[in-house]
Amino acid sequence: MFKKFLLLCVCILVVASAAIFYVKSELDSYLSQTVRIQEPTLVTIKSGTSVGSLLNRFEQQQWIDSSISKKWMPRLIRRLHPEVTQLKAGTFELTTGLSLKQALLSLVNGQQAQxxxxxxxxxxxxxxxxxxxxxxxxxxxxxxxxxxxxxxxxxxxxxxxxxxxxxxxxxxxxxxxxxxxxxxxxxxxxxxLDKYWGKRKPDLPIKTPYEALILGSIIEKETAVPGERPLVSSVFVNRLNRGMRLQTDPTVIYGMGDKYDGNIRKRDLQTHTPYNTYTIYGLPPTPIAMIGEQAIAAAVSPDDSKYLYFVASGDGGHVFTKNLRDHNRAVQQYLKKLRARK
Known part of the structure; x- marks a missing residue:
């Protein structure tokens, strides 16, 4: 009798072990499958989302194989792999090639997508x-x-x-x-702005931080060469100190608004707008563009120079001059280069 009982216990143990092995194999197979996304993909998880509802969404989007899924799989995951179930609200990026377990871990432990x-x-x-x-x-x-x-x-x-x-x-x-x-x-x-305004050079013709932004925006539009910004700034500061008009084309363009078609004509230079520095003295009423830190620094810390003019060199930079005669000569050199390229 005892032998039969012992044999029965062994059989039950074998069956139970086989069942556990089967269930664990199914779970391992389920979690090891690759999430089928072709490119990095954003996943948004709302507050209160359960691992079961998330897995259902993955299946509906055909990211994972539903054929090996069982109704009891989420419950089993919560019991055996609680580390992948602590979902938090937010939007996260899933990269390609992740297993389902890796994907769940990235959603639990990852930073929100930037x-x-x-x-x-x-x-x-x-x-x-x-x-x-x-x-x-x-x-x-x-x-x-x-x-x-x-x-x-x-x-x-x-x-x-x-x-x-x-x-x-x-x-x-x-x-x-x-x-x-x-x-x-x-x-x-x-x-x-506060950082550089506090270190501005003395005796500048700009009296407020907002005026520094206006001047900085003109500098920004006039040159894309970082090293030229303080020199361009010195030209405008020198002209302002002498009571000369700034005569800078970007202000004309900004004042034209939607009328600008890519060309500035003589009549555009002569047409008055609040921004046309060929017709007004001093600075325009507002900045004409968004600017970066270097342009702000240049506006309040111009180079020490006697330059009053500059024109494009035709090679990416500008030619700076101290008088109108030299400026006109530089303009002719620039036009000559343009004609030679046609």
Whole structure:
């Protein structure tokens, strides 16, 4: 009798062991399958999402094989692999080639997906708004707002926002808004502006930080050569100190707005706008572009020079001169190079 009982126990143990082995094999096979995504993909997990509902979503999107899935699989995962079930809300990036277990671990332990948007020096607020509209996974909360309404929401006491954000790369996560990035860009601008305004050269013809932004925006539009910015700044500072008009083409273009077709004609130089520095003295009323840190530094710390003019060299930089005669000669040299290239 005892032998029969012992044999029965052994049989039960064998069957149980086989069942455990089978279940574990099924679970291992399920978790080791590769998540079938062809490129890095964002996955958004809402608060309260269970591992079971997440796995159902993966199956519906055909990222994992549903044929080996069992109703009891999520419960088994929670028991044997609790480390992959502690999901947190957010948007995360899954890379290619991950097993299901690796994917779940990356969702549990990973950082939220970081997206980025880059605004180049010299771009305008109008161009920024276009970039915002095209930015993926960004809430477009300012689409129906005017510029002055956006300024009010940001606590900026200006009607125009040109030049009031620092040109830079900004990272964001899914769910952030364009207004969030604008606020951060304005805060960064203020930090940079305060830093350099406190170290400005004495006796500058610019009297406020906002005027420094206006001058910096003109410098930004005039040259893309970093080493030239302080020299370009010195030309404008020298002209302002002498009461000369700045006579800089980017201000004319900005004042023309949508009328600008890529060419500046003589009549454009003579047509008065608040921004046309061929017809007005001093600085225009607002910046004409968004600027970077180097342009701000150049505006408040120009080189010491006696230059009053500059013109493109035709080789990527500029030729700086101290009088109109030399300037005209440099202009003719530039035009000669242009003709030779045609």
């Amino acid at each position: 997206l980025s948007i880059t605004f180049v020096e010299g771009s305008t607020f109008k161009e920024w708004r276009t970039q915002f509209d095209k930015a993926p996974h960004l809430m477009h909360s300012t689409v129906d707002m005017s510029e002055s309404e956006i300024a009010q929401r940001l606590g900026i006491d200006k009607d125009k926002l040109e030049g009031l954000f620092l040109a830079n790369t900004y990272h964001y996560t899914v769910g952030m808004s364009d207004l969030d990035i604008m606020r951060r860009a304005h805060t960064q601008l203020q930090k940079v």
